[in-house]
Amino acid sequence: MPTFERIISLFLRARLWLGKKRYPTFLGPSVVRVSKTRLIKGPCQSPELEGLRYVAQHTSIPVPKVHRTYRVDGCLYIEMEYIPGNTLQAAWIGNTLSPEEKQAIVQELAAYIDQLRALEPSQKEVVASAELGPCLDYRVGFDSFGEGVTRCHTRQYRSCFSHADLCARNVIVRDRKIAAIVDWQFAGWYPEYWEYTKAHYGLLNMPDWYSEFKDVVTRYDDELDAEHALWERLNQPGEALRMALEDG
Numbered sequence: 308m309p310t311f312e313r314i315i316s317l318f319l320r321a322r323l324w325l326g327k328k329r330y331p332t333f334l335g336p337s338v339v340r341v342s343k344t345r346l347i348k349g350p351c352q353s354p355e356l357e358g359l360r361y362v363a364q365h366t367s368i369p370v371p372k373v374h375r376t377y378r379v380d381g382c383l384y385i386e387m388e389y390i391p392g393n394t395l396q397a398a399w400i401g402n403t404l405s406p407e408e409k410q411a412i413v414q415e416l417a418a419y420i421d422q423l424r425a426l427e428p429s430q431k432e433v434v435a436s437a438e439l440g441p442c443l444d445y446r447v448g449f450d451s452f453g454e455g456v457t458r459c460h461t462r463q464y465r466s467c468f469s470h471a472d473l474c475a476r477n478v479i480v481r482d483r484k485i486a487a488i489v490d491w492q493f494a495g496w497y498p499e500y501w502e503y504t505k506a507h508y509g510l511l512n513m514p515d516w517y518s519e520f521k522d523v524v525t526r527y528d529d530e531l532d533a534e535h536a537l538w539e540r541l542n543q544p545g546e547a548l549r550m551a552l553e554d555g
Contacts, residue, residue, distance in 0.1 A: 316379045323347060335490075340389055345374060349384030352494065354436040354443045356385055358494025359435035360469075366422040369487045390489065392481035399475055399516060409484045410519060415485050416478065417523035420502060424469040424525075428496045433466050435496050442495035444471055444505075464498035471495065473502060474509045500527035504534045516553055 326341035340346045348355075362370050371387040378384075395412065398404050404412070429439065436442045470477070471493035479487040493505075503524060507517065 312379070315377060319347070319377050319379055319384060341386070342389070343389070344369075344389055345386055346389045347377075347384055347386050348383035349377070351385050352443045353440065354384060354495055355490075355492040356383065357437035357440070358470075358491035359385070359387070362423075362491065362494070365426055366419070368419045368422055369485065370491065371487055371489060386447075390481075390487040392479040392486045395478035395480050395485075396425045396475035396511065396513070398480050399513060400511075404483065410513070412478075412480060413516075413519040413523055414482070416473075416488075416520075419485070419488065420473070420524055423468045423470065423502070424499070424542060428466050428468070431466065432463070433496050433551050434498070437468070437495055439496070442493070442497070444493045444495075464500060467499045467502065468498040469494065469497045469502040469505070471497060471501060471505050472508075473506045475511070475513065476509075499525075500530040501526045504531050507531060510536075 322341050326339040326347070326416050330340035332340070334340060334346065335348075337350065338346055338348045353466060356373065356376060356523055362368050363372070369390075371390055374388070376383060376385055393403075396486045399409065417502050428435075433439065434442060470488065470491060472490060473488075477490045478485055479489060484512060503526060
């Protein structure tokens with residue numbers, strides 16, 4: 308390793324070590340708060356950095372500001388703004404929000420989704436990262452498909468920019484408003500239904516969250532049914548959530 312890279316590596320590791328000592332609160336498996344106003348996330352994939360920068364440049368959606376990046380041993384680390392607040396998931400489950408406040412936050416989120424859907428890629432019908440490189444999404448698999456899945460997947464869809472993991476744990480709230488939307492690792496250009504179906508991919512049983520969400524966004528229920536069929540075949544998280552909601 309060249310001397311400069313070795314110095315950067317040592318500097319980064321020291322900051323991460325000190326950050327863990329000074330700010331032991333768990334923010335995620337790859338996130339370390341390193342000061343009052345900053346955190347470092349990594350290793351990351353390029354789509355997350357591309358997504359953060361693209362959304363900050365082209366929308367008014369509140370996202371953490373990127374301060375600098377590091378490349379260490381071929382891995383990307385992003386130093387970004389620390390956003391104080393609670394996750395919407397914690398606030399929602401903890402009953403710290405009134406029904407009216409929940410509804411207002413979901414309306415606010417829907418307006419941000421509208422901004423993403425208004426963006427146009429430079430290539431039509433593309434599935435790619437923000438900068439049209441390879442995208443990242445764990446919702447993949449290989450199996451035979453039923454008729455409903457095949458019918459949906461042979462339709463033509465326009466490509467929309469999507470967060471692609473828009474669940475309550477990735478929304479930071481403060482003073483009963485959205486302070487930031489975080490975790491853009493899957494962000495990119497996807498078929499127009501992707502934001503809606505991926506929003507149902509989590510494991511948390513929050514039926515009123517999903518009902519509120521469905522009331523304010525463009526719905527793709529055929530596509531969601533097709534996704535449920537795939538999740539069941541592939542033993543993926545969204546199917547467990549669907550069964551929990553139905554049992555509840």
